Structures are given as C-alpha cells and as structure tokens.
C-alpha cells in the first residue's frame with residue numbers, strides 16, 4: 289500500500305471515530321442542548337412489568353392494587369373510607385363525587401388494555417419542546433399523556449397530534465376538545481376541591497353553572513362526551529406528594545403544597561404503563577426571570593407564584609427517576 293492511500297485510510301477512520309463520538313454524546317440528555325440530534329424513530333424495546341417494578345421501588349407495594357380511575361361501585365354500595373380530603377383523598381366530597389361517577393365512566397379502554405406492552409410518553413408543557421421536531425416520535429407511543437390546556441393544533445411538528453389521555457381540572461379546561469383532542473381521548477379530571485366535582489357535573493348534565501369557588505373562571509360550555517371522562521384516583525396525588533416530594537399530606541396553611549400536574553402524570557404513567565418516557569419537562573432557573581416557560585405562550589416563572597409548587601424539589605425527583613432508569617427523557621433536563 290502506498291503511503292498516500294495509507295493516510296487516506298487513516299483520515300477516514302478518524303472521521304468515523306469523530307462521528308461516532310459525536311453521535312453517542314449527542315444522545316445523552318445533558319448534552320442534547322449543545323448537540324441536538326433527532327431521537328431515533330425506531331421503537332424502543334418494551335419490557336412487560338418494567339415500569340411497575342420501578343414504581344414499587346419508588347412508591348412501595350401499596351400502589352399495586354389501586355384502581356387508576358374512581359368507580360361508582362366503591363362509593364355507592366360500599367362507602368370507601370378515605371383518610372384524606374382532596375386533593376389527596378375523597379374524604380368529605382363523597383356525595384358530589386357519587387353524582388359525577390353516575391354519569392361518567394371508569395374503564396381503561398380496550399385499545400390500551402389489549403396491548404402486550406404499553407409504551408407511554410408524558411408530554412409536559414415546557415418550552416423545551418419548542419422547535420424540538422419531536423412530533424413524529426411522540427405520535428409513535430401507544431399512550432400519549434398531555435396536560436391541561438396544552439395545544440396540539442399548530443404545534444404538531446414539535447408535540448405531535450395524538451392524545452390518549454389529557455389530565456385537567458376546571459381552571460385548566462380552557463381548550464376546545466374537538467380541536468385539541470382525538471375523538472377517543474380520555475379526559476381525566478384531577479380534583480383539587482369538592483367544587484371541581486360540582487363543576488364537571490353541571491357541565492356534563494347541562495345544569496345551572498357555578499361561578500364561585502374557583503381561582504379562575506372555568507369554561508361554561510364544554511362539548512365532551514361524558515363517557516370519555518374519568519376521575520383520577522387521588523391516591524396518585526397522595527403518593528406523588530409523599531414519595532416524590534416528601535410533602536406532609538395534612539397541611540394546615542391556605543396555600544397548600546402539591547405536586548404539579550406533570551409530576552402527577554409521571555406517577556400515573558408508572559402505574560399504567562410498561563415503559564415511560566417524558567418530554568417537555570424542566571423549568572428555568574429561579575434567577576432566569578425572562579425565560580418563557582411554555583411551548584405555546586409567553587409567560588414566566590412569576591405566573592406560578594402562589595401555585596403551591598416547589599419546582600426545584602420536583603426537578604430533584606425527576607432527576608432521581610431518570611438516574612434510576614424509571615423514566616427516560618426525550619428533551620434535555
């Protein structure tokens with residue numbers, strides 16, 4: 289071999305090594321910010337029961353037999369005693385809840401139940417999704433969980449268009465279900481107060497609307513099929529607060545500390561799915577007063593003052609779940 293072709297071969301090998309090193313570090317969450325590289329569209333291997341195994345390490349075994357959604361029979365025939373009041377239990381809200389359970393449903397759809405392995409992604413509302421081009425990747429999961437009024441219309445390229453489950457509460461129900469959801473999307477109510485049950489009853493049964501008792505006026509018209517609505521078991525809020533954030537469940541003060549809906553959704557996914565990925569999670573540093581927090585609107589961390597969330601504590605909890613491999617992140621953290 290001539291020395292010229294020798295050098296050519298060496299240069300080629302060098303280029304190959306550089307590309308390989310760049311590729312592997314670009315796949316690490318902490319480097320994604322600097323070396324953005326589209327996530328592979330190939331489906332990840334899914335191991336049945338994997339998320340449940342991880343969940344029992346974090347939440348203990350008490351969560352195994354808990355139903356995901358509340359059922360009428362537990363409140364009608366046998367009054368299920370609850371230790372805590374909303375949002376961590378149903379104590380004191382049973383009568384209003386009973387009326388809601390009579391018109392909604394509790395089943396997990398066959399399309400989810402029949403899956404051999406449930407691949408889920410929880411899509412947070414964070415700004416990190418903007419220009420992420422993750423829409424195609426997100427749409428490939430079996431179950432896509434979205435939060436509050438997070439839009440898909442106009443953002444499909446970054447966040448996808450599939451919505452299997454949307455968690456909401458009255459004040460966050462300002463979205464058009466016909467535009468932002470799919471026809472089979474499950475609308476899962478996260479109740480924080482008894483009035484939340486009252487609101488959903490009035491809106492679904494077209495009874496006289498209630499205006500007082502909310503921190504923001506909820507929608508007065510909401511065109512959804514009651515059979516698509518579920519009531520999340522507050523047990524998941526309890527364990528997210530207790531096991532992920534070490535919050536006291538019984539709090540005397542008015543501004544109660546509670547997990548964000550996103551952290552609650554991760555907790556739920558770890559109990560419903562076999563594989564849990566997340567995207568669009570992570571708040572700016574507290575000193576970063578100008579950074580917008582959502583992918584769809586210009587608001588800053590200031591808007592969250594008085595919300596009862598500890599976002600730095602939540603970041604620690606999410607990092608712990610990432611490090612132990614309970615969840616995987618599609619955006620950076």
Ligand SMILES: CC(=O)N[C@H]1[C@H]([C@H](O)[C@H](O)CO)O[C@](OP(=O)(O)OC[C@H]2O[C@@H](n3ccc(N)nc3=O)[C@H](O)[C@@H]2O)(C(=O)O)C[C@@H]1O
Pocket residue numbers: 411412413414415435436437459460461462547548549550551568569570571572581582591592595597
């Ligand atoms: C003013 C206010 O109350 N804002 C709250 C809003 C607001 O009520 C709804 O958006 C209204 O539709 O809701 C919250 O949250 P929000 O609706 O902003 O976001 C949903 C979840 O995404 C994760 N997130 C969001 C932004 C960001 N930069 N990083 C993130 O990790 C969080 O896990 C978050 O829960 C909520 O319900 O938790 C929490 C916010 O505190």
Ligand SMILES: CC(=O)N[C@@H]1[C@@H](O)[C@H](O[C@@H]2O[C@H](CO)[C@H](O)[C@H](O)[C@H]2O)[C@@H](CO)O[C@H]1O
Pocket residue numbers: 457459480502503542543546548549591592593594595596
């Ligand atoms: C007592 C009361 O109504 N407190 C309100 C909080 O619940 C509310 O926080 C909001 O409460 C929601 C439940 O209703 C969610 O937990 C949401 O993440 C959280 O931000 C803030 C919003 O600015 O306003 C206070 O007056």
